Amino acid sequence: GLAVGVLPKDWVATGPTGIVKKRVSVVVQDGVKALKIITGSEKFSIxxxxxxxxxxxxxxxxxxxxxxxxxxxxxxxxxxxxxxxLRDGAKIEKTWRQKVFADIGEKLPEFDRSLSVTWEDSALQRGTLFLPAPKEGKLMPRYIVRGGRENYGKWWPEFIDLGDLYNQVWPDDDMSRVQVTFIGVAASGGQVPTTGFLSEVTLTR
Known part of the structure; x- marks a missing residue:
C-alpha cells in the first residue's frame, strides 16, 4: 500500500535521473492517501x-x-x-515499440500492447476510443475516460472494462493469454507545471 512520504518499492520509474524524487510523492489530499504527480519540462512515468x-x-x-x-x-x-x-507468428513492429519506449520509457516491465487513458478538454469526449494512427503520430491507443475543465480540482472515481477495450483495439489477439503487466502514470514534458493525484488503483473481476 501507499505510505505517506515514501514512494512504493514495487513501482518502476522512467525518465531523467532523480526526476521521480522531485516530481512524485505520497501525500494525503482532501483526506485521501494518494500518489502526487507534478509535471514539468521533462517527461517521465511511474x-x-x-x-x-x-x-x-x-x-x-x-x-x-x-x-x-x-x-x-x-x-x-x-x-x-x-x-x-499475440497469436503464433504475429510480431510487433519495431518502429511501434521504439515510439512507445521514446514516449514512456525503456525500463518498464515487458509488454507487447499498451493503452493510454486520458482526460480531455470537453466532457462530450468522454467514452471515446482512439485507435493507433502512426501517420498522425499516435503512439498508442487512447481512451478518454473523463473530460471538462469544470471538473478539475475534484476527486473522481473511475471504472473501465480493460477486457472490452483490449478486444476493440486488438480483436485478433488471444484474450485468454493476455496478462496486465503494469499500470501507472505518464507525465508529458514541456508543459506548464500542473499537479495530479492518483489513488486506489485496483484490478477487479
Missing amino acids: VRRTRAMLLATPYLNWSWNLSTHGPGTHPIRLIIGFRGG
Missing part, C-alpha cells in the same frame, strides 16, 4: 508491476484529482501494459 490475467480481473478502478492546465489533453494520463495475446 508504473506498478502486475501479473494479472486480463480475463480474470478485467475491470480497472481508480480515483484521481487533476489540476487545471493549458489547452488539449491533460499532461497526466494513465498507462496500462499488456503481454501475451
Whole structure:
C-alpha cells in the first residue's frame, strides 16, 4: 500500500535521473492517501508491476484529482501494459515499440500492447476510443475516460472494462493469454507545471 512520504518499492520509474524524487510523492489530499504527480519540462512515468490475467480481473478502478492546465489533453494520463495475446507468428513492429519506449520509457516491465487513458478538454469526449494512427503520430491507443475543465480540482472515481477495450483495439489477439503487466502514470514534458493525484488503483473481476 501507499505510505505517506515514501514512494512504493514495487513501482518502476522512467525518465531523467532523480526526476521521480522531485516530481512524485505520497501525500494525503482532501483526506485521501494518494500518489502526487507534478509535471514539468521533462517527461517521465511511474508504473506498478502486475501479473494479472486480463480475463480474470478485467475491470480497472481508480480515483484521481487533476489540476487545471493549458489547452488539449491533460499532461497526466494513465498507462496500462499488456503481454501475451499475440497469436503464433504475429510480431510487433519495431518502429511501434521504439515510439512507445521514446514516449514512456525503456525500463518498464515487458509488454507487447499498451493503452493510454486520458482526460480531455470537453466532457462530450468522454467514452471515446482512439485507435493507433502512426501517420498522425499516435503512439498508442487512447481512451478518454473523463473530460471538462469544470471538473478539475475534484476527486473522481473511475471504472473501465480493460477486457472490452483490449478486444476493440486488438480483436485478433488471444484474450485468454493476455496478462496486465503494469499500470501507472505518464507525465508529458514541456508543459506548464500542473499537479495530479492518483489513488486506489485496483484490478477487479
